Amino acid sequence: MDHTFGAELARALGVKVIIPACGDITLMEKGIEVLPHYRNSGSDTESETEDLYLPGANPFVGMVYRPLKAEEFRLLVLNPGFSDEPIECFLEHYPVNGSKPFKALSYVWGTAMHNEPIRVDGFEFSVTENLYAFLKEFRKEYDAEILWIDAICIDQQNIPERNAQIRQMKRVYEGADSVVIWLGNEVSTTKEAFEHLSHIYDSFWLQTVVKHNRPGAQLSAITSEQVSLLFAGPSGSARAWDGIEDIFKRPWWSRIWVYQEATAPAKNGSVVICGRHTIEFTKILTVNKIVRNMISRFEGLDRLEQCNSLNAVYMHIYSELRRAYHETGTTLYLRLEDLISVLRGFDATNPRDKLYALIPTSVDGDELIDVNYELPVDEVYTNAALSIIQKHHSLDILGHCTMSETGSLENLPSWVPNWTSKSGPIPFFKRSLVSQKTSEEAASGRDVIGKLFNASGDTRAQTSIDRYSNILSVEGFIFDKVELVSPSTGNSHDSSAIAVDWIEWLDTLSCTPDAHQALRKALPRVLVADTYRFSVDVGMRGCIQPSLAGKVGNESLLKINAIEPDDIHESVTGPHPASFRRKLIVTEQGYLGLTAEQVEKNDVVAICCGGQLPLVLRATSNHYTLIGEAYIHGIMDGEAMTRYKMNGNASFQIIKIR
Incomplete structure (x- = not known):
């Protein structure tokens, strides 16, 4: 040089x-x-x-x-x-x-x-x-x-x-011979942890799944005794599990930048290093998959339960994205909006990086966001939200907004998500983690994943913004007004307890028997925002907790909407994200719904063009404040929009949100 x-x-x-x-x-x-x-x-x-x-x-x-x-x-x-x-x-x-x-x-x-x-x-x-x-x-x-x-x-x-x-960081990682993942210095149990992770992988995955080439059958056929033996093993001591727990507690797993680093298809893969000890990254992801499967099927695996809870969601994301890449042989095409939704819980001290770190791995990030660390954070977030709305003619990004989350970003409009916050309610709609799109489809903005809800029908968001006031103007109409609001659930994650509390609250309402029966009938679907479907023949009837099943009824609960069978047990008996930090509402027209916990009586329910879900708004002097999205049972498939058009309304109202 x-x-x-x-x-x-x-x-x-x-x-x-x-x-x-x-x-x-x-x-x-x-x-x-x-x-x-x-x-x-x-x-x-x-x-x-x-x-x-x-x-x-x-x-x-x-x-x-x-x-x-x-x-x-x-x-x-x-x-x-x-x-x-x-x-x-x-x-x-x-x-x-x-x-x-x-x-x-x-x-x-x-x-x-x-x-x-x-x-x-x-x-x-x-x-x-x-x-x-x-x-x-x-x-x-x-x-x-x-x-x-x-x-x-x-x-x-x-x-x-x-x-x-x-x-160009994504190109750097993809062009590397290998990615070296450094977890930090070793501790006294690191050696045993790495040995036991390798033992689980070699003994179970290689000998049982790969050797027989029947992964589904082998996973389902394994017995609880075999599981206990496998996870005890020669190296399965308490020290080994202490070491595994330490590994999965390391901050690397939840750092926003490592998303692109860990999922990049480097030529020779990725290796994890902790002090002097190394293991292939794919082995850790595979063991995590085994752990998830075992926990969903067997009880009493205490160390597995403990291990799985530690940054498991992050490992699952890494695993699924890498799996999709190897199955298709092509780079995954994910929209920035999808990545933000899935990865919001990842950590970044610089709030700008909650967006900037995802640009290289999204198909549309370059055209939506200009990387500029000199811009104020609220301006970065506002520009990004507006670009996403106008690019895709969709208001889905508003599902990340809640009224109480502006925090230190005092100038942030209510229609712009505060991505620095990780504690808000999870959006009702859940987009597919891995999009099966061509690059042209992803770049075009057409949503080939499909919508979970469709409250606004086939409309597209037509918006404008006053840059001086940051007032966003959207088309739509005011559908209803909030009449009754349930007590707060606080920070409870216990869906069963929340359901019982809400049933008791419904029983206190003064309404006709027919209205009360309609509300009780709608509650099971409202409780989970209609996001799980499974039939009675899946053998999960016994998993429903008696406290919930006795009051709501097995048949009603078992008609709630479908996703993956592996998630059924958790959806019914464990925490469900739909009810977290939300309240039940009853509207003036008698609809039962679920929305952000900041909702108050006389807030309005709006149907806005390009939105999967209704929005709850609060009127001010010259605009509305967004309280949050809402699940309103009975209008989630465009019923309200259809009636609005059938009533002879030739145009939509202009709704101003700040």
């Missing part, structure tokens, strides 16, 4: 430099010295990082980086060394589509409170403790390693470069 320009500049400026870690020119030969330079790598989720200057530190931070050309990226060459030697490395530029073989690192940056120094191109460079631990552990004694590490290969202080590099 040519350090001449930096050397001559340093001499002209009268500063000092360090002997370079490697390269063609030894700067000391030119009589040039430099004082230590400390950079704050910051966090992968911080919005603006700052250089940490110590007294006498080198202020010329750009000397580590040369400008990147279009379609270029940097690779880090990690020099060999022994454990007691300082870490030295240098950067090289390559075209994204034509670099030498390299490994891409997936990790959690960690806090920038305690940094460690390394040398990059001869300059002292500060990295977080977690990255430093990886470099120390991964470095070879006699051979160099070529890596892509975002904290070093991207100039994090150069916002335009950072914006541009984010857009």
